[in-house]
Each structure stands twice: as structure tokens, then as C-alpha cells.
Amino acid sequence: MKEDFLHYLWKFKKFDTANLTTSNGEAVTILNGGQYLQLAGPDFFNAQLTIANQKWAGNVEIHIKSSDWYVHHHERDEAYENVILHVVWEHDTEIFRKNNTEIPVLELKNYVSKETLDNYQSLMTPKSWIFCEKQLGSIDAFMLSNWQERLFFERLERKSKHIEELLAQTNHDWEAVLFCLLAKNFGLNTNGELFLKIAQSIPFTIVRKESFEIENLEALLFGMAGLLNGEKEDSYFKDLVSRFDYMSHKYQLEKSVFEPVQFFKHRPDNFPTIRLSQLASVYHSKQNLFSKVIEANSVQEIHAVFRVSVSNYWQTHYLFDKESSKKKKSLSASFIDLIIINTIVPVQFAYSKSQGKEISEHLIALLQDVTPESNGIIQKFDAFGIKSKNAFETQSVLQLKSEYCNKSKCLECAIGMELLKNNQYISEEDNQIIL
Structure with missing residues (x-):
């Protein structure tokens, strides 16, 4: 059992929400599950619930066990003072705020079907990230370098539109x-x-x-x-x-x-x-x-x-x-x-x-001398064979993902065209398409 499964259950309400009760037997109704921010602090922000017919607005924290609250030292962290419900898979201890008021606990394992548990892996794991992910490592380096340069300037052209709008608003005061x-x-x-x-x-x-x-x-x-x-x-x-x-x-x-x-x-x-x-x-x-x-x-x-x-x-x-x-x-x-990356070069x-x-x-040359950015998209490309050594290359792959991969513009992409030219067709059996 992993917390990301519980996050999935709560976010998409993949459990029986009709007759929820806390560990103390108080009825719980979910009006709004909150925003899943995936940042430091509680897992779901600004949720709205009724507990024992009293309406509450605040945050929801999720753990495998109730005792994880103390393992993670949330009792010392003011960011968790506004938690209105502790959602856990297994309730093994009561938890309290700094002022000694008890935080209600919802034990999810009582409300999740066996079918949902069995289907978790397939529900949470995408069959593919981008259509050509298995072929990226075979792309010609010279072709890729030229394509990255074009992607980089496409990204700058897009950013320059915002600059032009600001220029118009400021009477062209740079x-x-x-x-x-x-x-x-x-x-x-x-x-x-x-x-x-x-x-x-x-x-x-x-x-x-x-x-x-x-x-x-x-x-x-x-x-x-x-x-x-x-x-x-x-x-x-x-x-x-x-x-x-x-x-x-x-x-x-x-x-x-x-x-x-x-x-x-x-x-x-x-x-x-x-x-x-x-x-x-x-x-x-x-x-x-x-x-x-x-x-x-x-x-x-x-x-x-x-x-x-x-x-x-x-x-x-x-x-x-x-x-x-x-x-x-x-x-x-x-x-x-x-x-x-975000201001000087675009200006x-x-x-x-x-x-x-x-x-x-x-x-x-300027961005080739800047340390590469690091995020999920760049790490994925790295794993599939396009490794970014500097910010010029990371800006290029971010443009590739947002403007080509996400929009399935394979036939407008130099990589897609190269694979087509080399007869490296993408398999339909991998839940993908054939170029």
C-alpha cells in the first residue's frame, strides 16, 4: 500500500462515499475534496466537509497509518493546524493538534472495493508517455541538434508575444x-x-x-x-x-x-x-x-x-x-x-x-552555459535517451513536449518524420499509434 494510491482514492472518490463515518462514529459528507497541490504541507487544500452535521472548511492530510502523523512530526508544524480530517488506510492511534483538540480520522479501507484495489495498478499507470518513447534513443544526434535549435526559437517567439503585449501597455518603455x-x-x-x-x-x-x-x-x-x-x-x-x-x-x-x-x-x-x-x-x-x-x-x-x-x-x-x-x-x-532563462534571454x-x-x-551560447533545469518532463526525456546537458537543451525539450507530443503533432515533428523515414513505425499494440 502506498500513499499515492490513497491520494488517488480521495481525489477521484474511488470509494463508497454514501455512509462515511469517522473512527469515532461521526457521519462524514464530502462537499469538496480540496485541491491536490502536491507541494509541502497537507495533501489537499481548502476542502469542505460536514462532520457530525457541522460544516468545516480546511485541509485534508492522508497517511497509510494514523501514527504516521507523529512519524512525520506534523504535530510540530503550524502548516497542519488547519487539518480538518485525517484520511488513513489503517487507524492505529488518535492524533491531536497543538491545542490538544482531536483531529477526526477516516479509515478508508472500510469503504474501498476489492475491484478497485485490483485495478489500481492499471488505473494509475499510463500505457505510454509519448508515442515514440521507445525509439528516442536511436535518433540521429545531428538531426536532433538542429531540431532542438528550432524548438528553442519557437519557444522564444511564443514568449516574445507576451513581451510585445507589455510593450504596448507601457508605451514601449523597455x-x-x-x-x-x-x-x-x-x-x-x-x-x-x-x-x-x-x-x-x-x-x-x-x-x-x-x-x-x-x-x-x-x-x-x-x-x-x-x-x-x-x-x-x-x-x-x-x-x-x-x-x-x-x-x-x-x-x-x-x-x-x-x-x-x-x-x-x-x-x-x-x-x-x-x-x-x-x-x-x-x-x-x-x-x-x-x-x-x-x-x-x-x-x-x-x-x-x-x-x-x-x-x-x-x-x-x-x-x-x-x-x-x-x-x-x-x-x-x-x-x-x-x-x-525566463527573463533575460527572452528580453x-x-x-x-x-x-x-x-x-x-x-x-x-548563453543558455548552453546555464545549468539544465530539472523537472518531471526533462527527467522522462533523459530516461528515454534525450539527455539535456544545459538550459538550451532543456528549454528545447519543454517546447517539444508541450507543443508537439502533447498535441500529437508527430508528423510536424522532426523526430516523428525521422522515424517515419527510417521505417521505425510505432506499435499499435503498445497502446500507441502507427505514424
Whole structure:
């Protein structure tokens, strides 16, 4: 028995949900099973249940045994304080929150049919990942290299469309566009879109004027992010509130109401407070940033530009009012690599295109000097014979998977055409197709 099976059962409700009861005999009704985030913290976020006729909203944690709660030390982790139901295969002990209130337990093995158990492996294991996975290792290296180059520039063309939209919104201010793209990058997947909205809500002329005082930049970013709302005893918090109120009045800023920034399931060094302070540090310490980015010819030059840390206050804080051990919290090399991949290279590509300049070889060389990304897609290609040695190659295979494999465009893919030319037909008996 594995937890991923229990996740599958809960996510798709592959059990008898009609007469559920907790280990204490209280009736359970699932109104919403929650979001399966597959990140650190509880397994299902924002579920809605009724337990003993009382409606609850919160998180659901899943384990093989109830006692795994203590094995994983969830009783010490505040992220688990909002768990409203502990779903287990075998109930072997009661569990409690920090305040000693008992967490209801649902023992799933009483509600799962033998047929579901027998079919688990076939239900959870796809017959194939992509149609040509067994033939990838035989692809000619020269052909693959040429195809990867085309895929890479297709991906850049797609990214440049977003840059063109931002240019239109900013009256073709490239500095403003760079600010927006960096903000999105600093927000990572969880807060990226929100950070982009925050950057778009602050005219870049204001960022230019206020960049000489990092406190003013932090006040603008934190204020527009809604992080200066409420009351706190912290003197720095009060200082930022005062600065933000003054600049809001001075520049007639509209205090837009965005969704809250997300701290949940982030490591402290990725907290939005830290990332916003780092973004402010970039613009405080580097004047004419766009020129520096466009003129950079190597990964080392770009790393030098973005080698910044948080402001003094955030070296001893992750949150307002809560002091921590001092740490510079500088941008890591791996994070700067992400900036190069997702912001610098697309901006250099779009700008050179607007100027009628050809820099293809420079962009390829730049990303060939960046460490390869690592995710499930890249690891799969690696296992099937396409091994990525750098970020140029990982960007290429990501484009291949999203725009060709996922859309079954085998006959528009150089790999598919090569297999067809060499009569390496793909077997139908493997639950695949014949090209």
C-alpha cells in the first residue's frame, strides 16, 4: 500500500462515499475534496466537509497509518493546524493538534472495493508517455541538434508575444517591461502573476525616481502587495506605511485590491516578503538595468548584475514583527539562472528582433552555459535517451513536449518524420499509434 494510491482514492472518490463515518462514529459528507497541490504541507487544500452535521472548511492530510502523523512530526508544524480530517488506510492511534483538540480520522479501507484495489495498478499507470518513447534513443544526434535549435526559437517567439503585449501597455518603455518580467520571475509559480500585477500598477517613472532609497521601493512594492495593511508594533512596518501613504498621495496611486500574496507551502527564503525586498534591492543598486541586461554577453556578467541581497531589516526577518537569525538572503546562483532563462534571454531576443539584429548564436551560447533545469518532463526525456546537458537543451525539450507530443503533432515533428523515414513505425499494440 502506498500513499499515492490513497491520494488517488480521495481525489477521484474511488470509494463508497454514501455512509462515511469517522473512527469515532461521526457521519462524514464530502462537499469538496480540496485541491491536490502536491507541494509541502497537507495533501489537499481548502476542502469542505460536514462532520457530525457541522460544516468545516480546511485541509485534508492522508497517511497509510494514523501514527504516521507523529512519524512525520506534523504535530510540530503550524502548516497542519488547519487539518480538518485525517484520511488513513489503517487507524492505529488518535492524533491531536497543538491545542490538544482531536483531529477526526477516516479509515478508508472500510469503504474501498476489492475491484478497485485490483485495478489500481492499471488505473494509475499510463500505457505510454509519448508515442515514440521507445525509439528516442536511436535518433540521429545531428538531426536532433538542429531540431532542438528550432524548438528553442519557437519557444522564444511564443514568449516574445507576451513581451510585445507589455510593450504596448507601457508605451514601449523597455525598462518598464523588464521590471514587469522580473517581478513575475521573482514571484515564482505561486506569486508570479500577482507580482506582475503589482509591477504593472506602479508606473515605472515612479520606480526610477524612488530607486535611490530602498525603503521607498519596499514601501511601494509591499504597499501595493497589501502587506502594509493592519496594525503592527514594528517600527519598520510603521515607517513603510508612512512612506507608502505619502507616495500614494504624491503620485495619485490607486491602491488596487489584489488577491493576497501566498506564503503557504513556501520555504522562508522564498517568502514574498524576501523576494520583494530582493527585487527592490536590484533596482536600488543597479541604475539603467535594462542597458546592463541587453549588453551582457555572458552568464558571469548577468550573475554579477543580480548579485544582491535583501535590505538590512529583512536580514533579520522573514515576517514583520518576528525577528530571526541574521542572514543576508542573497539571490542564489540557481535563482539567477532562472532569471536568465525566463527573463533575460527572452528580453534580449525580443529587443534584438525589434532592432533588426541577429543574435541567435549569442542566445544559444548563453543558455548552453546555464545549468539544465530539472523537472518531471526533462527527467522522462533523459530516461528515454534525450539527455539535456544545459538550459538550451532543456528549454528545447519543454517546447517539444508541450507543443508537439502533447498535441500529437508527430508528423510536424522532426523526430516523428525521422522515424517515419527510417521505417521505425510505432506499435499499435503498445497502446500507441502507427505514424
